[in-house]
Amino acid sequence: MTNIPKEVVLDLLPLYFANETSPETRDWLESYLDQNPELAEQARRQRISSEILGPALPPPLSPEVEMLVLRRTQRMLAALRWLFALAIAFTAIALAVEITFRPLHVRLLLFHYPARLGPALVAGAVCWIAYFALKRRLRTTGV
Structure with missing residues (x-):
């Protein structure tokens, strides 16, 4: 696996939580988080806060x-x-x-x-x- 900066993964998390990533990106991100428990914990906290605060953006209009x-x-x-x-x-x-x-x-x-x-x-x-x-x-x- 290539060396991906932590910030890139953190930038992808909101899209991941909103189910807006491709299946390949989703699989890659899940495997990356499995290998990095510290980052997985941070993602878990971010998911909880996003569920409490609700979605950041409204759904796109047609x-x-x-x-x-x-x-x-x-x-x-x-x-x-x-x-x-x-x-x-x-x-x-x-x-x-x-x-x-x-x-x-x-x-x-x-x-x-x-x-x-x-x-x-x-x-x-x-x-x-x-x-x-x-x-x-x-x-x-x-x-």
């Missing part, structure tokens, strides 16, 4: 599911960009000001034209609420 998740994420990110742009635009329209310099006077146009700018303010508020709700959803679902 390519079709991965593609669906990718497309869904892309759609949600596009919606997030559109909501942000619309929220900025409606808010800017609703909060437009008129400035005169002689005498200096600044006035919010919303107070003078509430029927025209009020809906823009409402639309901006709705877009902001939807934007932050979607952003929170994206953050908490891990997408």
